[in-house]
Amino acid sequence: MLAVVPHPVTVRVPSKVNLHLAVGDVRPDGYHDLTTVFQALSLTDEVTVAVADEPGVEVLGENADAVPTGPSNLAWRAVQELARFSGRDPEEPRVRVVIRKGIPVAGGMAGGSADAAATLVGLSALWRLEVTRDDLARIAARIGSDVPFTLYGGTALGTGRGEQLVPVLSRHTYHWVLAFDRRGLSTPKVFTELDRLRDEGDPPRAGAVEPVLEALATGDPRQLALLLGNDLQAAAVSLRPGLRRTLRAGVNAGALAGTVSGSGPTCAFLCEDQEAALQVAAELAGAGVCRTVRVAHGPVPGARVIGGEDAP
Ligand code: ATP
Structure with missing residues (x-):
């Protein structure tokens, strides 16, 4: 058989x-x-x-x-x-x-x-x-x-x-613009850099998580934008200082807020709606601050x- x-x-x-x-x-x-x-x-x-x-x-x-x-x-x-x-x-x-x-x-x-x-x-x-x-x-x-x-x-x-x-619980579809960097970042190196920054001083820490969960339950992207926080951002920016310019460019292009995604170097920009995301993406692509720009939605x-x- x-x-x-x-x-x-x-x-x-x-x-x-x-x-x-x-x-x-x-x-x-x-x-x-x-x-x-x-x-x-x-x-x-x-x-x-x-x-x-x-x-x-x-x-x-x-x-x-x-x-x-x-x-x-x-x-x-x-x-x-x-x-x-x-x-x-x-x-x-x-x-x-x-x-x-x-x-x-x-x-x-x-x-x-x-x-x-x-x-x-x-x-x-x-x-x-x-x-x-x-x-x-x-x-x-x-x-x-x-x-x-x-x-x-x-x-x-x-x-x-x-x-x-x-x-x-998340009621809303959120619209994002993602800016890819030219090279990747090693996650372990970013954590080591955070330990070093914390030995030397007091880099910013994300606040409590509960307000983020509440914002997700209401589904208001403006409220969520105020609460995006990532302790690894300072370390990623320290290793890749150009990210500061990328983050600024996204907000200048009209995003509600920008954050380094996880250990970076991708920057993620939360936008009001899909139309705003397309506009931010076009402007960011022209700003020459990253390798590629993509729009995405979640969850x-x-x-x-x-x-x-x-x-x-
Ligand atoms: P995380 O956000 O989970 O920290 P990352 O998105 O920063 O991870 P990955 O794309 O998962 O990073 O890649 C990290 C490293 O893992 C790469 O440099 C690569 O050497 C290795 N790797 C192993 N398997 C894969 C895979 N299937 N795709 C991409 N990278 C992989």
Whole structure:
């Protein structure tokens, strides 16, 4: 009897912006406790998984060269973790993963984590696993702290290292302009720089998270704009001083507020509505302060199959 080879499965997965990111002081184990509010954005990657005799990862799209295709690719880590979970050999999964990047690499928008989440969803469909999204989230947390959020999407409050999630009521669609920088920033370096700045002085700290949650419940972008806060911004700007000019240019172009996304260097500008976002994007693109400008909206759902089999 001929074995039936399942069709490849393609998954679309969102990026994230942190509306609020409060970073605790460095712990003895070197990590920081975080309190963050994530919003999933319509700037996405697409990941296709297929049964293949030549296993591995292929990366396509802008800045694909900057992404490792070996075992350190987070999508491959996801393949190995799910293989282990489902009793397959994690060293020899007969799987090929093709990643189409739309999310900037090392941009503070959880691109690598998103690819891992997409791979978990795609592979569970390809392998017809009986798993819930909560099962996948437990595996996701072992791969990286942003992986569970890109799996669920929406808007969520994250604590711990960002992997302990509670969904947040968010009534409104928010419109964003994203300014990509010419080069990425390493997340660990940004945290180290924050520790250094805190040793030397008192960089600004994000306020309490509750007002951000209240603003999200009312759905007023003007109220939310006043409350955007990111403790990593001072460190990202210290390592990449040009970001100050980018942030100013977005607000001068008419955004309600701008923030560095996560560890940067992508700058995210919250706008009044879609029309305002398109205007801000056009003006920012002409200002010569960044590599590329994109518009996006959020919240959007987490990793979802868009082709092939259905998934949890
Ligand atoms: P975060 O916001 O979660 O801190 P980031 O968005 O700043 O992350 P990523 O795009 O996830 O950064 O990439 C960080 C590093 O991870 C890259 O420099 C790259 O070497 C590595 N990496 C591993 N897998 C991937 C992947 N699938 N896509 C992009 N980068 C990856």
